[in-house]
Amino acid sequence: MKPALRIFPGDTVSTWTSDAGGIDANGIRHRGGDSAVGPFYIEGALPGDTLVVRFLKIRTNRSSARQGTRINPHAMTAAYLLSAKYDPDFSGEWNLIPEKGIATLANPSEHLKNYTVPLKAMLGCVSVAPPGEEQYRGGDLGPFGGNLDYNGNIEGTSIYLPVYHPGALFGIGDGHAAMGDGEVTGSALETSMNVRFSVDVIRDGASAQPRAEMEDYLISFGVSGSVPELIQIATSQLATWIKRDYKLNDNEVAILFGAALKYDVTELVDAQYDVVAKIPKNILASMK
Secondary structure, X not given: OXXXXXEOOOOEEEEEEOOOOOEOOOOOEOOOOOOEEEEEEEOOOOOOOEEXXXXXXXXXXXXXXXXXOOXXXXXXXXXXHHHOOOOOOOOOEEEEEOOOOEEEEOOOOHHHXXXXXXXXXXEEEEEOOOOOOOOOOOOOXXXXXXXXXXXXXXXXXXXXXXXXXXXXXXXXXXXXXXXOOOOOOOOOOEOOEXXXXXXXXXXXXXXXXXXXXXXXXXXXXXXEOOHHHHHHHHHHHHHHHHHHHHOOOHHHHHHHHHHHOEEEEEXXXXXXXXXXXXXXXXXXXXXX
């Protein structure tokens, strides 16, 4: 696609995203299907480089959100799915109350009338253009990122994406006010966002899959159609990253992972699955 904006490493962009249904903060529908903002062409980014995106601001910009009310078949046994009796009129509408930092159901059932969830604004879709001449829909994910649906892609997170095309062609979308691990209903608290991010480029050394850095963790993504394989991808990539940057040998990495490694299941409901392997940065601080 033709770039929406050309920017340079070090630049900061302030923008907004519609929700997964293409509806913006004013209730106007633009596009559906996890529509993304962009693509942003980053001058000087070349295949083999790593694009660094730092999320400086991710905030909800309206007072409502919508969530699915049925659990996705990927997350449940066939027996449960056959026995489940869903009410087609059950409401998944939410009220967002940022001044209190919570969301409440707009039309709660009897058992959920006191139910609240903390707001944790995130972006489900974070991507560069995929390799070759491939083209994907907004709900797809892969080594290029895409619909990663990681609830750690929040304000303050930096994400590292491999570059496959000149300019990287970066895009974002699919804002969630909050989301449980795996996005098991096929949607989270879908809403629109105000976003500010900065970009940088690391020459060469692109990893096979996305990576990220939060205040407390180094994070490695694994995206695959096979759960065992994606765990192997995420773990191996994190180990390689730590060996390179912290000069640990394989035995030292094994000791570190055996005591402190954590996994988050991020995506269970699309064509590919996604998991992250992560390690606390406070542990690594003593090894630098």
